[in-house]
Amino acid sequence: METLNQLGEQAKNAARLLSQAATPQKNEALRLMSQALVDHQETILSANQKDLAKAQENGISGTMLDRLTLNSDRIYAMAEGMRQVADLPDPIGLVSQMWTTDNGLTIGKESVPLGVVGIIYESRPNVTTDAGALCFKSGNAVILRGGKEAIHSNQAIVHVLQKTLIQTAFPPTVIQLVEDTSRASSTGMMTLNRYIDVLIPRGGAGLIKAVVEHATVPVIETGTGNCHVYIDKAAQLDMAKEIIVNAKCSRPSVCNAAETLLIHEAVAQEFLPVIEEALSAYQVELRADEKAQAILQHAVPANETDWETEFLDFILAVKVVSSLDEAIEHISRYSTGHSEVIVTDDYFASRAFQKRVDSAAVYVNASTRFTDGFEFGFGAEIGISTQKLHARGPMGLSELTSYKYIISGEGQIR
């Protein structure tokens, strides 16, 4: 088994070559890798069976087992994802600005890869191909450290990708897997400053927190979404109902699902019973403040923790507020800065909300569920950043780049 330092050094060398690659060669390699996934699906599926058997032995079930499971359809989807990344524009080598200084120097700002990207993730094998493809297309070598539950699947997938790369001009070390799935390999990546330019954790709040606390390499925090829907006094009942049902129930396990409903007191009496009925079709548990409890039929009392929690489940915190200001104040205090919505017909309320709420995505009259790289039109995403440094919100290929200044002169000195 290769040590992290070996993987790091190989990645750094591979990144230098990959950074100079021409777009058609990168795209061709992506298409070959996509095809190889389909061609070798039996190998991947039988490796996945090993992971699934182990998972069942360990009593893993439900959502987690589902995330771990591969089948022919899912492999086709992974292959299709890689092919789509091949079709996206290359984010490297774009000179976004170029100007001439008073003394005649020409300065250009050119997009370049970040270098070596580390990804720490949990049990979803599709992250292996998604992250692999996005990093490859953006000229970055990637070191993947997936969860131990998926190790056989990940090994099989990366083996297929690397065997394909060997047939191209690219070193197979542009996409590498950390085969040691001990805690030490995870913490080791967090301090591999010599080789890793940025570390992106993808997973639950616990993983993100551990990375932020222990990493000395630069980190992009992703995917913690305590998202709010605020129903203003000037909202339409039907629209409010549809948006909250969609934001909460269409896929509660993802980070862009809503977790808290704030509703203006002027419409709470009329709207809450209708909303409760609509949510009852999904058996949503409501955790409400006193005022909301007085209106709702089946709510349990909310405590302080409920306002802070990303439930990722059919649970919704509900609070009645007396003003737009109180709604914004609540969001400012408890939000993770992911996505927030105001439902309103009031022009001034919509402007105030979008100006004053400081989250990655601030919506008027639409569901939080649109915070997604595909929905934004980025073609794919490596994650949703909830920090303000470098990238915020859905991260596509452009967010996996840095830049350098290229300066040309005729002997200028200062």
Added chain:
Amino acid sequence: METLNQLGEQAKNAARLLSQAATPQKNEALRLMSQALVDHQETILSANQKDLAKAQENGISGTMLDRLTLNSDRIYAMAEGMRQVADLPDPIGLVSQMWTTDNGLTIGKESVPLGVVGIIYESRPNVTTDAGALCFKSGNAVILRGGKEAIHSNQAIVHVLQKTLIQTAFPPTVIQLVEDTSRASSTGMMTLNRYIDVLIPRGGAGLIKAVVEHATVPVIETGTGNCHVYIDKAAQLDMAKEIIVNAKCSRPSVCNAAETLLIHEAVAQEFLPVIEEALSAYQVELRADEKAQAILQHAVPANETDWETEFLDFILAVKVVSSLDEAIEHISRYSTGHSEVIVTDDYFASRAFQKRVDSAAVYVNASTRFTDGFEFGFGAEIGISTQKLHARGPMGLSELTSYKYIISGEGQIR
């Protein structure tokens, strides 16, 4: 003395107000603060005298004492710097992209402040007004933690700025100073994740290293410059000489000064004696590899450490290389990624160097000394980033911003 948590909470609250401020109000406050520095220069200078007396007691001298010293001219320069920041365009509220999705959502990408910026710096009191002005203009509350040597000067300066802010609509807590200059306050800032959005260390390699190792808040590394000048075989002697003399000698204590000269073997015999003579006027010590030593009159042998070192002094490492590839290889191995130069008349060599060298600023036929926010035309700079995440090279007002997506719909759900 306020605790870091108090300062952090005050900064966070102040940042929310400042983020909504109109440009003319911010500019007016900056001009008032600039004027107040001049009006209260006696107070600031007498505080500076205390710092200088203490420094002399402690045997501080030379460059460090000079950096600590204020006088009327320097205060005028600080005031002028603040006034110039008032004249720069506001980087906040710019919608750089806006598009409509297939389902009719309008998505805009709007620049917003980072929030709360922490600056840890050493003994230069002018950083207090420079960083204060840049953060203020870009809508960020700032927490300044200067070196203990300058504490009286910094207190006096921040007191003047805050007293001026009280006369405006801004809370004085938009610019705060950490008055506790113990090591604990420095490390405390590095883990103040609840309040600080980004930490920018400005100072020597030791400070930067400590921050990178201990910080859990996002950091932008600045200002470590092991910069290289490569003289190609197709270089002009006069231009090569002028560039290396300027890059090494015009201000050796700054990060954009050159530290290593690489020279092609085909021109080493002819060029090195001329360059040695030119550098001897500045009594530059040359630390050379064997081949260069054989040509130079007064060189000492270079060891491995010399290739890695940012001398910040009249010392230059010199190495003869046999090719452009060897030069690029050397830079890739030892550079801190700040600024590198090729001197050449060869079109293909110039392109290869700019493509393949992975540093913030890659020059053809110009001095490394131009890597500077003012020289780039940014109007001012908060530092020079040597990392790839978020910002690279000279950081002006734009680099102190993040963005958010503002999304408007008519009830769209997914």
